[in-house]
Amino acid sequence: MSLFWRIFGLNAVVLGAATALLLWAPVTVSVPVLLTEAVILVGGLAVMLVANAALLRIGLAPLERLTRRMTTVDLLRPGQRLPVPGHGGFAELISTFNAMLDRLETERATSSARALSAQEAERRRIAQELHDEVGQSMTAVLLGLKRAADRAPEPLRAELQQAQEITRESLDEVRRLARRLRPGVLEDLGLVSALTSLTTDFATHTGLDVRRRFTPDLPPLDHDRELVLYRVAQESLTNTARHAEAARVEVDLRHTPAAVVLHITDDGRGIGAAGEGAGIRGMRERALLISAALDIDEGPGGGTRVSLSVPRPAKDA
Incomplete structure (x- = not known):
């Protein structure tokens, strides 16, 4: 039944019932109208309006x-769908809405895959340029400063050595940025080694207590799944350093018969009522690309807990 006929039918039921009540009820209207008759008419009108409102609310509940x-x-x-109530106009409207969500989720996944790729x-590209261009140039500057310091007199030698130390620290920072942009250890040595390097570097530069628990004999994963696990861990640790005001972070990587699960838990102030920023939404987009489940909630002892469940390949599971 279409929306028009549904509303028309509900009103017809109420008006028909009121008409039948007037026909068979011993109620008459005098001229002029008596007070008791006016009270009965007004009461009947109120009952009819209440009944009409109740029926309309029930009839329009799917809308x-x-x-x-x-x-x-x-x-x-994804997966937020409404049940289709039988047939008719409402069912067609809800089916169209569900189909629209299917198309939007597919298009969003496709566009996100292209954007993330x-x-x-x-x-x-940037990591390669940092390594090849900037890194080599700074290495040449560092060697030049060393040669100049070796030949310089004592007062100038101290200043050149100080400049050499600053250049060396800058070169280390450039290399660290290049590793963050392109985790070569992930491609060369695998996920566990990459996460170990990531957490060690994070602890060194932030001073936080990082505790790792990696289950041995993790199942083999393809490059896309390993990259999503690595990027989610990287973004979670970055958020912890920037916003959590935490002192300890736990990184837990384990596997179940159906999935590889990553937990990152801190003892900070928690996510609270703050909305999700670009970093968290980026993690959700990456999780969708491999059909993984990402949950962000309060940790067992407070703070924030990020959980990523990556399904294992079908043949492996």
Whole structure:
């Protein structure tokens, strides 16, 4: 039944019931109208309006559910669908809405895959330029400063050695940035070695207590799954350093019969009521690319816990 005929039918039921009540009820209207008759008429009108409102609310409930879902739907949390109530206009409307969500999620996943692929390619290019161009230039400057310091008199030698030390620290920072942009250890030595290097570097530069628990004999994963696990860990640690005000971080990597699960838990102030920023939404987009489940909630002892469950390949699972 279409929306027009649904509303028309509900109103017809109420008006028909009121008409039948007037026909068979011992109620008459005098001229002029008596007070008791006016009270009965006004009361009947009120009952009819209340009944009409109740029936309309029941009849339009699917439309209200659809409206609420439209205001809360998030394409980064797929699978939010409404049940289709039988047949008719409402069922067709809800089916169209569900089909629209299917198309939007597919298009969002496709566009996100392209964007993230381009992002990774740009990161590799920048990391390569930092390593080849900037790194080599700074290495040449460092060697030149060393030769100049060896030949310089004592007062100038101290200043050149200080400049040499600053250049060496800058070169180390450039190399660290290049490793963050392009985790070569991930491609060469695998996920566990990459996460170990990441957490060690993070602890060195932030001073936080980082505790690792990596289950041995992790199942082999393809490059895309390993890269998502690495990037989510990287972004989670970055958020912890910037916002959590934490003293300790735990990085836990384990596997189940169906998935590889990464937990990153801190003892900071928690995520609270703050909205999700670009970093968290970026993690959700990466998780969607490999059909992984990402949860961000309060940790067991407070703070924040990021959980990423990456399904294992079908043949491996």
